[in-house]
Amino acid sequence: MESLSEVALTEEERYRLLVDAITDYAIYMLDPDGRVSSWNPGAQRFKGYQAAEIIGEHFSRFYTDEDRATGLPARALRLAQTEGRFENEGWRVRKDGSRFWAHVIIDPIRSPSGGILGFAKVTRDLTERKAAELQLRDSEQQFQLLVQGVSDYAIYMLDPDGYITSWNSGARRIKGYESSEVVGSHFSRFYVEEDRAAGQPGKGLEIARREGRFEKEGIRQRKDGTRFWAHVIIDAIRDTSGNLIGFAKVTRDITEKVEAQQALNQAREDLFQAQKMEAIGQLTGGIAHDFNNLLMAVLGSLEILKKKLPDDPSMAPLLDNAIQGAERGVSLVQRMLTYSRKQNLNMSAVDVAQVVDGMMEFIQRAVGAEILLETRFPDRLPPVSTDPLQLETALLNLIVNARDAMPEGGRITVHADHMDESAEGGTGLGYVRLSVSDTGQGMDEETVQQATTPFFTTKGVGKGTGLGLSMVQGLAEQSGGRLMIESRAGEGTTISLVLPATEAEIQAETAVEPVDQNKPDLRQGPLTVLAVDDDALVLMNTSLMLEDLGHTVIEAYNGKDALDVLRSGREVDLVITDHSMPRMTGAELAEEIRVAWPSLPIVLATGYAELPAGNGRKWPMLSKPFTQDQLETAIVLAARNSLEQNL
Template sequence: MHMIETVTALQAGTLEGRYRLLVDAITDYAIYMLDTGGHVSSWNAGAKRIKGYTETEILGEHFSRFYTDGDREAGMPQKALATAEAEGSFEAEGWRLRKDGQRFWAHVVIDAIRDSDGHLLGFAKITRDLSERKAAEDELKRSEAQFRLLVQGVTDYAIYMLDPEGQVSSWNQGAQRIKGYEPEEIIGEHFSKFYTDEDRADDLPRKALDTASREGRFEKEGWRLRKDGTRFWASVIIDAIRSEDGALIGFAKVTRDVTERRKAQEALDRAQQELFQAQKMEAVGQLTGGIAHDFNNLLMAVLGSLEIAKKRALSGQDNADLIDNAIQGAKRGAALTQRLLAFSRKQDLKLEAVDVPNLVKEMAALLQRSIGPRIEIATTFPLILPAALSDPNQLESALLNLVVNARDAMPEGGTIKIEARRRPVDAGQVPDLAAGDYICLSVIDEGSGMDKETLEKAATPFFTTKGVGKGTGLGLPMVHGLMAQSGGVLNLISRAGEGTTAELWLPIATKGPDEPAPALSLAPVVAAHGRRLTVLAVDDDGLVLMNTALMLEDLGHEVVQAQSGEEALQILARDPLPDLIITDQAMPHMTGVELLRKVAEQYTGIPVILATGYAELPEGADKGIRRLSKPFSQAELSEALSSTVDNAES
């Protein structure tokens, strides 16, 4: 029995020794014992490190020396032991003192130690130094306080929080100033009350929160309401706020009143529109000035020739030369109109394979007359050059325009070089030109050239360096429009004092040049069809209608005239149906295309011709409609009649 008790005692002593070694080895916690009076009875390495006392210095001393003067005066040490004795444990955080007098923030646990009979033996005290955590918490609190002060102090922005359902949970001074609500009036209310009735009907508040929740942010501008019902233009940002585990906590909402900025932008937009309108009117003035000058010259030739022809006709004299002069003037007017259409890219191009060297050769006499004797033209072409795809008439006009410009750049005379070569083009090599093979037709002068600013404006509509009345500023824009419509580009290369090179990049035709077409016969169509046609001619311009009718009657046909689409439909309803209808496109109330659509719905099999000066037709128009470009000659009218009737009878 004594042996067993001895062994048990030895075992207990061994276990106690192990616990003591464990406690003494702990350095992160001060672990020590107090007797029932609060005096220190044990002291581990952690207590020495945290408190600063050695074991010999602190054993037998009262633990109250670790408390601040204020806590000792308040009886905190005694209250802590009394609580531990009464409740078994005391736990708290507070300031404690080291040996050197420095304070540290301590987490303290005091447990009452009792024997098996319940008698109090003393207290076990564990203290942990939480100064760093306390400092971090204090810093966080200070930062949060500063942030709250900052947010509350901002008056230019409404900054407030919403809960996940959209109720307002905080309200800064900026929100109060902009929205007009006091915090107690708005906190707990749904933020949708700031939206207009239209936006609420469109469910915009919910959509905004859904977007912010899904994408992290919602941003938009729109009308919002103040407390007094007035509207303001707001820039709104809503950010979703989530916890560390990703759960939605709420939303941070920032609203700025940008009404004044919007008004300023609207004023700027109005000013820009007024400026654009002024610039447009200036451009129209330049256009009308230049065109009026050219047209007055043409009308002078036409009216003057016809006036003298009328007098000669009354006296029985020959008028052929005067009539020819009037016709030439009218043709020049038509060419000027084509320049305008080319500038707007609305002329009706007839693209075909063009032998460029041959075209230049045939223009030689015209070019030389245009530039005068002081300037020489030199041409360079390879022996073999593929045909280019272009409208030969428009290409001649463009080339003549470039040569005249080159002449004007060399008032003292010189040489103009006209060259052409085949050039492969990679994507991006030439601006606005797709990759492929092209013919590059160049006009090179030895003139004064252009500075960078002039070069940038050279192809701008109405821009001209020539004097008043000497140019419309449509020459290069016309060339540019022709190139763009035919799949090519105009490229200008120039430097001040180094001359100018104008390049026309033309697509290569897939087939060779067409054979020259035989001269059109002016004989009446009745000879080809063996019968006289009844033609319904429709045009809202009385002079044009009369001229069309006279040409048709001269070709041997019977003509019924109508000055509107409505009148044409009335004629079709009461009279025998005509063999063919020729109608203008641009007419008020009912266009030519609309008229032909109604004719197709009510009558079948009537051939139609649409007379227009534009290449484009309205959306939905039949692309197979036979078109006749205005102004047209009697020969062109005869050919259009013949081909249309042939197609209808085939």
């Protein structure tokens, strides 16, 4: 068989073989009028016509009706003839009527003299590419709609230098700018001045450029100047060659989230503080109970010792000093109990102006000559509901604190006003604000926040317990009011006790009613007193004071022992019992005695002040530590109550 190389072919035959071998392109000839004069296998493959069917037909049959109506076939030939080439893409029609996307080139074929012999037409089927482009365009449109539809995120593009190239609706909503206002400007405009000065925008882009991504939370600025917390992500965008073409930036407004977290953290801190204060309060109450028992033993013993020792001028000051120290301990315990809300208040209607006026002489001596003391009260001020003795102690605490804040002298003003607010409990009478103002050093915000914290003090070691303001706050809250502190460093301090006003009448102080001569007076003869206390030191001290008063004492260390004594038939004229005892409290013991021996007088003593709201109030109370005189007065009152109940 002869090979092709062995066959002598003309140049025209070689071109014919080449054209016929091409199946991916429709390559055919048109005469000067546009009629098909040749047809290759590629044209046959994707146009669907056999050569015999199409040769001699006008090429416009491949065009759509719309293109033929606009004269596109004739225009294509004319452009090819005048400009030397026509190239275009568009829809074409196959034999079966289906359409395909074609890339068309028409070149004129001229004779050596320049005349038109016809046209060479090359058509390529780009339907798949067109479909891919349409799909890509649809995808891009959908993505654009998606990005524009997101309003909770600011999504926009930056060029490699950080200038904005796109802007979505979320960016407009969050940042407040229209697209026309920001496209083309640098994204650093959204940063606050401090961050711009620190170079934060450039650092973010550099990290994204180097690592591919940058993420951070921080403060950003809106068009109107307001600030918001933002969560920011910057992603580097690179082309297929790895070249940086820009950045995608996503910003979310997380202000509400941050504020909610801050509120949660504050709530947790408040809860922790409340739990800590409750724990300290429980501890303080327990310590105060034990300390009261110790002070009871110390004070009582000192008092008996002072009475029994001979009048020795060298010894008396020592005893007085010891008693004074113990009494200061009593005052400290009272503060601790008031802080821990375990100090019972003797609530009554109090005229605050009258209280202050009665204390002025003593207060002036306490503050010294370097301090100018002023009072300022309105003509009419309603009484308040509180404990008058505790109020005096609280006021003294505030004035001493004001004095200590002015070591070089100054002015203290005690003043009050009526606050027209509805008091808790629905009285609708408002509050009275009793304030102590000084011109001293003042406090910064951090110190103000800690001022009422138990044991916190700005005074030197040994100069303050740190319980003064805690005690004042405890009194205010137990009275149904609150404590207010207004202070700035270098501008002085005003601390106010806000107490609920009351309509109750102020009770005038009266002397103790003398004992009715027609009634038995238990002080006229010795009594047999049953003393009950689980603390041996306190019981011994109480017995000593009773015996010194001429009474006979029977001791019991708990409620069961006390009941056994009474059931044994021994004659007892009066019972004095501690309240806080294990297994059976003093109030429970008193109730048992009231049922079995209703005429027997009872005195309840407590260093804890934790009596039940009901039965514990039926008997005279004696607060530890008590003096011998207080003990004797309690015995008289218990006897009177018992006699009156049995008449």
